Every structure is written in structure tokens, then in C-alpha cells.
Amino acid sequence: MAWTDRFRRRPRMSKPASDGFRTGSTRVRASDKVDEDHLHTWVVARRGVEGFVEPRTAVSDVTLLLVAHDGEWTRRRVPSVEWAHRFCNSHQVPSYDAAVVGIPQRMRDYNRRRKQQGL
DSSP states (O other): OOGGGGGSOOOOOOOOOSOHHHHTOOOOOOOOHHHHHHHHHHHHHOSSOEEEEEOOOSSOOOEEEEEOTTSOEEEEEOSOHHHHHHHHHHTTOOEEEHHHHOOOHHHHHHHHHHHHTTO
């Protein structure tokens, strides 16, 4: 860094353009019917499923993490925290706030087994 660089004006940062595809903007995608259908078919096809509602962050919207009895899991965006809890209740799946209880150990064990198998 040159001594004169300290006195130069820094360029202004602008907000992302409205055309995200053209500019590569990383705006958060909203949930849609495909996400809801995936969650429904996943819950119906597995047993011992629990739901973990993950709050909105700077990089992702509210998500619902579903974990089966063996640790197999899926995560999808959902419209709201309330929607996620209603979805779990309607499918008789216990739901938890992931920010409070965390992620289940069986999910981490499942990921470790898959990694060791080379999948």
C-alpha cells in the first residue's frame, strides 16, 4: 500500500441491481410449491421424522430441516416459522426451534457415515 493511497477516496458501494441473473446478485430465493411438495413427499416416505425450524439469516430465509430416525435429512425454504410448525403438526411430526435445541447428533453421524463410504 502506497503512502498516497490513504488519501484517495474510496469508491461508493451501491445496492445490488434488480437483474440478479445478469449481475450475479445473491438475493435470497423465496420458498415455492416445489419446496413444499418435496417436504411432503419426504415426510411421507420416512419414519421417525423430526422437524427443526431454522430462523432467517443474512444468507438464507426460514428453513425447515427434517431428520429421519437413521439421520437421513433434507432442508428446504419455507414461507414462515409458523408455516413450518403447522406443516409438522399436520404430519404428526414433532417440531423444534433449531436455534434453541441445535441439530441432532444422528444427522452428524449420518453425514460422517456417508463421507466414509465415499458418497
